[in-house]
Amino acid sequence: MSGTNAWLPLAVLATSLVAAVGIFLLREHRHGLRTVFNLTAALLKLALVVWMALGVLDGMHYELRHSLFEGIDFVLRADMLGMMFAGLSSLLWLFTTIYAIGYLENAPNRSRFFGFFSLCVASTVGIALAGNLFTFFLFYELLTLSTYPLVVHRGTEKALRAGRIYLIYTLGGGAVLLLGLALLASLVGEPAFDAGATVQALEDVDPTLLTTIFVLLVAGLGVKAALIPLHGWLPTAMVAPAPVSALLHAVAVVKAGAFGIARVVYDVYGIEFAWQLGLLEPLAWLACATILFGSIRALAQTDLKRRLAFSTVSQVSYVILGIALFGPVGTAGGLVHLLHQGLMKITLFFCAGNYAETLGVHRIDELDGAGRRMPATSVAFTVGAFGMIGVPPLAGFVTKWYLGIGALDAGMAWVVAVLIASSLLNAAYFLPILHRIWFRPQRGEWPDEQYKQHRDTHPLLLAPALVTAGFSVGAGLLAGMPFSPLYWAEVVILREYLP
Amino acid sequence: MSRLRLAAAATAALGFALALALAVIERPAAVLNLPALVEAEIAGAGALHPITAVLLDFRSFDTLLEVGVLLLAVIVAYALREAQPDGPDRMGLDTPLLRAVISLLLPLMLLVGAYVLWAGATRPGGAFQAGAILAASGLALRLAGLRVGGLDRAWRVHALLALGLAVFVAAAVLPALAGHAMLDHPATLAKTIVIVVEIALTVSIALGLLALFRLAPPQVDGPVFEDRRSKPRGGA
């Protein structure tokens, strides 16, 4: 293995780590330099990830190994699944950074914010590149730590409460995950992402113990993936600034949980072994319950961001559902939704942030007539909402289609009913919003109108929303083309799960 | 005093005594005969009296640290000293009778101290005993309201206090500079070194004990202590 191949994963990690350190050291008023740091790191990371992803596609092997203790290594490795997640987060990080620069203009504590912001993405990429469950756990906990200051960023009583709840859930989840991990390590040594080897090592082990470990791992990861009943932190964390919500819901946190479950099912236990142990069907049940529960709760919310939050609870479980469906099509549906949900949900949060920043609108019933004041933002929001509902040809439709077929393949026809019910619920909570935006007249003054000189809103806020909206249209329309999310998901399946 | 505490103390003390008694009764016969070893090696040591040989040669490292402990106690006492140093006016009794007695006793005490130091080489005695006697004579002087003129300067007192440890450390280090193990004095010099160290120790121990007494003066009145720190600092 050549030197660069070992150092490339580290370089990807280092881009945002170095940026984080640099930003921490900057004085608060050095806005220009901080922006340069932020954008350079984001672009550089994206370029490196794309380069590495193409390399992986060509069959290159990128691995960095460093011995931590006897028998436990710190491993950074690029594989297809990891690159998929790394690609998603570095792409969305770029947009979120741009958005955050616009959003936080003139706000205090920007050094701290962007420092932890970079640290957060470094952890996410670390999660994507982790070559064994131990390394995964390192970054998973680092993610918890680096998101806390972002959640409490506003420093209000509500924000601090949300931060406390966030910590209780995530650190608790981390502890459960650690327990599962430690048990697993005591059985197999290094818990490598190598399902074949693990299965061999686990052959003689009591299935009850294996099930316990699986439950512990999934429970620990399920906190971040917001599986019921571990989802409580997500709606509370809505008090954070909009870019942080985007980070939590689309780029990093919930995705890290879902991605972790994918790793556990595919790379630690192996999907066949997990199926044999009978672990997948309960997971599917749990995912379906979360999907329906999230949607029903979303219906009842009057706060726009809270409705979106419960929508996330529901949508992330599509990913889990896809993972729990035994068979390539279901897997494809789940993995592709990892990307699709990210694109769509980030669009929605950018838009919700724009409404709040530009008009001071937080509640859904204040949105009447927003389409006329902010047409571009509203178009982006509409795209995201239709995508979530699963209207063809948008990205969400592709997911649901594959999940449905996958469910039939796996012999779980009832899942299709859940999917239909969920889509109806999605429609039920998104369409009224769209109706208010486009078809209701404005009711008096906006609560707190800013950017009056702009036709819509500040360009730094608008552009990211439009671009991600465009991506979610593209991901659906061009699903059959090379390098689309679906293409990647299929490559992952072909390369790694169906030898 | 609560009954509970009494009971707890009694139980603890009783258990402790029983365990010790058990340990004493059950103790094995020692395999090793250290006194015989001391006897065998004493010719190569720096003193003829076995206790002095153990203290200042075989286990001189212990003694070195012990001198450190004493100096350390004096340093802490200095660090915590009163804002105004106590003078003879606060400590001395200054009665003619006391003066007379002390003027008679003092030469004798100094003589005994010197003898005890010298005797340490061959029979019970040595630096600590001599130092204690000298400290007692110094104390007697202080009580009579007399001061030793040369000891009014803090630096001089400090230097004499540190003398013992300084000389001992120097004696420890010298063989190392000559390529031997630390504290390993060549047989020809061992006796001289031991004597030099003993004299230095005697001075420092005497002064140290005296300083400890002086720095915790036995009066209850006097001004209440004023905070001596230059500016307050958050923390406690």
Place this chain on the structure above:
Amino acid sequence: MSTALFHACIGILLCTMGLFAFIVHRHLLRRLLAFNVMGSGCFLLLVGLAQDGRGPDPVPQALVLTGIVVAVASTALALVIFRRWYRVSGEGQLPEDV
């Protein structure tokens, strides 16, 4: 029982008494006295036990000399701190646990 063993037993007795007093009393001077009683007991035990049935042994005697200096230094230090504490607070004992 040899003299040495007798010394050791007295040592145990002193240690026990010292420990009891150390726990029972709150006044710092009493506790310091208790500590010194314990210390003496300990030295007696050290010398007595070593010399029982084995004749005079210079090693424990030397150890005890060292131990005495250490004990004197510790007691003196304790008294210095006690005096200062007494001056500052007017109390002869430590405040109960916070």
Place this chain on the structure above:
Amino acid sequence: MTVQPATANLLAWLVMLPLAAAVLTMLLPLRLRAAASLVLLAPMTLLALMLGAALATHGPFVLALGGWATPLGIALQADGPAVGMTLLTVAISVPCAIHAAAYLRGHAEAEYFWALFWFLWASLNTIWMSTDIFNLYVGIELLGLAAVGLVALRGDAEALAAAMRYLLAALLGSLAYLIGVALLYGGHGSLSLAHLAQTDHAQATTAVALAAMSLGLALKTALFPLHAWLPPAHGGALTPVSALLSALVIKASFFIMLRLWFALAPPGLSTAATLLGLLGAFAVFWGGWKALRQSRLKHLVAYSTVAQIGYLFLFFPLAIGTGEAAARLAWDGTMLMLISHALAKAAMFLAAGNLILAIGSPRIADLAGIGRYRQFSLLSFGIAGVGIMGLPPSGGFGAKWLLMQSALAGGGWLWVAVLIGGGLLSAAYVFKVFRHAFIEGPKRDRFEDPPAALEITALVLALVSLMIGLAAHGPLTWLRLGTPFGVSE
């Protein structure tokens, strides 16, 4: 292994130089004491590094002081743990000294701080290296008195009471230890650990001696329920003193305990070991709970030390009566815990002291608003907190991982629960500080600015405590040299 006297003498130089420095800093004019001490840090560091190199080339070796071999004389030894701890002492003392030089500038406490500091260092090095149980006694007395003196330096009523309480505990602990020495010498006629290790341990005398010594040392280490002296002493001392005490001083008595148990533990001692482990477990929860309830920042950190000490004592049940693999993992975990706690806790105390300087108040509630203005101090506190919470990638996490693996290998589910539960509890009290620090409000916007030397030393220690988790493999292999765990590989 025999080595040149010059090499073996490195061990003694590491005690003599600080003693000489203590004398020097006592005699120098006031204004030169700090400067001289800072200059002397360089040769101390160099000596420790040379000792490390000597161990790496020659393997473990001993120095017979005065040329008298044991059991007649006293020997100092260089094995993995001894040299490791010596290096750790350098790693903690150097930043603390730099911090103290800045912290004490212009304060009356600076007058004798330096002499006490050097005595402390000399006694620590003695304890790491000595193989003679009576010499260890003199060592812990020197250490205890130096530590008490440092606590008392502040001179106010609270500091004096804390020092007095600490002194009483230290004296009682030393006496318990000395009784053990008397029994061992009475029973075996030797004071050398190496000789004592070869004696028959299966009788009451050794057991009682070990029990008395362990009790005394546990009191000095502040193991629950003997910890009452620690929070006022560590919480109330001057900041650099708190850091030194929590990082190193309590570790010294624990270290002696480890040495004794290696040399003397009679077979079938798992009950006593379990008892120590249980006390450790209680310490973890009680210390954590009390830390959470504190309203003063440094007292919170001090109670955190009470909790973290508990983890160290898990070593006994994990290593005694379990398999070889479990014992080895327990040793690695305990050493890593000791090192990373030392680094992280020193960093945390220094950072806490800086925060206190910045807000001008010892109370946690007064931190409100500091998150915006003095993020640097807060960052150091946070990084150190990662180590205390045992979250990755810190050394604290690595230690917990190893201890957990050891517990799982030996089937000790209880200890796993302690490790995980204790981690959550520590997260609760660390984040309590942050919850207050992040409050934004109109309360205040003026904070003092601590000198850069104070901030940088805290940050450097914190970063080292974080990074040690990623670079632990080498040091851990090294720390096994000359111990019962150093066999394989």
